[in-house]
Amino acid sequence: MLLLLLPAKGLIAQESAPSLSHALSKEQKTWRDLHYFSIDSTFTKAVEPEEGAARLEALKALYDDQASWQARRNQLEAGIREALLLPENTVGMPLPRSLRTKTIERNEGYTIENLALEILPGVWVTGNLYRPTQIDSSAKWPAVLSAQGHGRLEPSASAARFEPSGQVRCALLAKMGAVVYHYDMFGSGESGLHFGHEAHRTGMAQAIQTFSSMRIIDYLISLPYVDPMRIGMTGASGGGTQTFLATAVDPRIAVAVPVVQVSCFFPGGCPCESGRPIHLMCQPASNNAEITAMAAPRPLLVVSDGGDWTRTVDQVEYPFIKRTYSFYGKEALVENVHLPDEKHDYGPSKQIAMFNFMAKHLGVDASSVKNENDEYDFSSVQPIDWEELLVFPAKKLPQGHVTSIAQIYAEMIKMNSKKR
Numbered sequence: 001m002l003l004l005l006l007p008a009k010g011l012i013a014q015e016s017a018p019s020l021s022h023a024l025s026k027e028q029k030t031w032r033d034l035h036y037f038s039i040d041s042t043f044t045k046a047v048e049p050e051e052g053a054a055r056l057e058a059l060k061a062l063y064d065d066q067a068s069w070q071a072r073r074n075q076l077e078a079g080i081r082e083a084l085l086l087p088e089n090t091v092g093m094p095l096p097r098s099l100r101t102k103t104i105e106r107n108e109g110y111t112i113e114n115l116a117l118e119i120l121p122g123v124w125v126t127g128n129l130y131r132p133t134q135i136d137s138s139a140k141w142p143a144v145l146s147a148q149g150h151g152r153l154e155p156s157a158s159a160a161r162f163e164p165s166g167q168v169r170c171a172l173l174a175k176m177g178a179v180v181y182h183y184d185m186f187g188s189g190e191s192g193l194h195f196g197h198e199a200h201r202t203g204m205a206q207a208i209q210t211f212s213s214m215r216i217i218d219y220l221i222s223l224p225y226v227d228p229m230r231i232g233m234t235g236a237s238g239g240g241t242q243t244f245l246a247t248a249v250d251p252r253i254a255v256a257v258p259v260v261q262v263s264c265f266f267p268g269g270c271p272c273e274s275g276r277p278i279h280l281m282c283q284p285a286s287n288n289a290e291i292t293a294m295a296a297p298r299p300l301l302v303v304s305d306g307g308d309w310t311r312t313v314d315q316v317e318y319p320f321i322k323r324t325y326s327f328y329g330k331e332a333l334v335e336n337v338h339l340p341d342e343k344h345d346y347g348p349s350k351q352i353a354m355f356n357f358m359a360k361h362l363g364v365d366a367s368s369v370k371n372e373n374d375e376y377d378f379s380s381v382q383p384i385d386w387e388e389l390l391v392f393p394a395k396k397l398p399q400g401h402v403t404s405i406a407q408i409y410a411e412m413i414k415m416n417s418k419k420r
């Protein structure tokens with residue numbers, strides 16, 4: 001049993017013996033979920049790299065062709081959905097309500113819209129839509145979800161969404177012809193206007209963030225100028241976790257680039273990454289390398305470095321993931337850029353790897369942002385003041401927004417119970 005119900009002391013997570021806890025009553029499950037959504041818990045703990053590699057070796061014994069992998073993949077996906085309260089898809093749901101509070105024209109060839117999406121009643125995703133200035137519905141343009149890493153949570157100059165390097169990355173992609181939504185993780189940045197930034201340090205953040213990514217895709221593909229077949233996603237660190245998680249559960253993501261996060265021995269140190277038992281819903285337990293492999297056979301670039309928990313990717317995680325692609329005869333669609341002398345960031349060299357991959361598989365035009373030496377020209381765009389990027393400069397969400405985790409939980413349960 002993964003979860004033992006101990007009324008006096010709450011619940012205890014036991015990594016060694018997971019199950020879906022089907023024996024629990026509905027009331028017990030609700031209590032369990034609310035408990036784990038509302039505390040700072042992390043289900044899966046880091047292990048030594050050797051232990052992580054040994055676990056991958058053991059997993060390899062479970063599948064050696066497409067059919068046996070697909071069976072395991074189905075189990076994994078069902079487990080992730082249950083752990084995160086995710087619906088199978090969003091078909092039949094009303095489009096998220098969109099609120100565009102400001103449009104910023106940039107002379108460099110792109111436009112920024114300060115845009116919030118109401119993905120469930122009273123639940124808002126806050127972000128900036130970067131798009132080419134010259135855009136119309138006579139052509140279809142690719143779109144990219146840009147998920148945040150952690151940084152500081154509060155809406156200030158150093159909150160993750162406003163960091164200059166992220167702004168430049170999104171602007172360059174827009175100049176290459178992509179529509180990019182750069183959004184706060186739950187409780188971070190302006191999302192903290194719901195009921196504070198500490199809401200990020202809960203399992204609910206993991207659930208709502210992943211559901212948010214699904215709903216952002218609903219919105220993006222509703223735009224007349226977006227090509228629904230060319231949806232990409234990227235993010236570093238916590239944004240890397242969000243990238244491979246959303247890619248695992250949403251087949252509409254056609255190209256994925258998780259950066260500095262795929263690891264077989266580190267599950268992510270924040271409850272927004274491992275605050276729900278996503279790794280433990282199948283026996284034997286999973287890990288982030290196997291979840292990343294669920295992208296197969298869609299184009300996937302794993303970017304890793306020598307200075308963090310991705311230091312073994314070129315030797316361990318990437319060969320494991322590539323093996324999964326071989327079941328489809330699609331090894332050519334998965335790549336790893338490993339930077340042994342680098343550290344945990346989404347710096348220029350990692351961005352260049354992502355740009356090249358997006359150009360190759362998503363059809364963005366990299367030549368439009370290169371100089372005469374065929375190098376990406378990072379100086380061709382300038383970050384702007386963070387306060388210009390706020391969707392809600394008065395620091396208030398629209399009336400009727402949710403004010404507690406219990407409210408969000410109730411909305412997600414209601415959504416799942418609706419027949420579509």
Ligand SMILES: [Zn+2]
Pocket residue numbers: 150200238270271272273
């Ligand atoms: Zn987090």
